[in-house]
Amino acid sequence: MNDTVCDLASKQCKPCEGGIPPLSPDTISTLLLQLESWQATDKSIFKTYPFKNYYQTIAFVNALAWISHREDHHPDITVGYNKCNVTYTTHAINGLSENDFICAAKIDKLFSI
Numbered sequence: 001m002n003d004t005v006c007d008l009a010s011k012q013c014k015p016c017e018g019g020i021p022p023l024s025p026d027t028i029s030t031l032l033l034q035l036e037s038w039q040a041t042d043k044s045i046f047k048t049y050p051f052k053n054y055y056q057t058i059a060f061v062n063a064l065a066w067i068s069h070r071e072d073h074h075p076d077i078t079v080g081y082n083k084c085n086v087t088y089t090t091h092a093i094n095g096l097s098e099n100d101f102i103c104a105a106k107i108d109k110l111f112s113i
């Protein structure tokens, strides 16, 4: 199995303090196919999750924060009454790394619970 085509959500983020190149546009396209409705710029991936109310939105944000802490990889989040926008980029390389896609897959899984 090609390394970019396997279960992203079961992987763990690797510490990144630079020293690796950002993912290529081809790899980004391949990895995006494994996510549910995420969109990409050349340096980030983002998605807005809908919720019924503020309580459910904040419960999601709390679980997201817990996963971010566990993975030591942190998204930018924008919270509204019934929606949450999640944006991942890898600051250390000013672009996208596999960590962004691993976390996005884990957040998709969280949302589907």
Ligand SMILES: C[C@H](O)[C@H](O)[C@H]1CNC2=NC(N)=NC(=O)C2=N1
Pocket: 014, 015, 016, 017, 072, 073, 074, 075, 088, 089, 090, 091, 092, 093
């Ligand atoms: C060592 C550890 O991987 C780094 O400090 C992490 C922490 N969380 C991070 N989160 C994000 N989004 N980008 C980073 O480059 C980053 N670096």
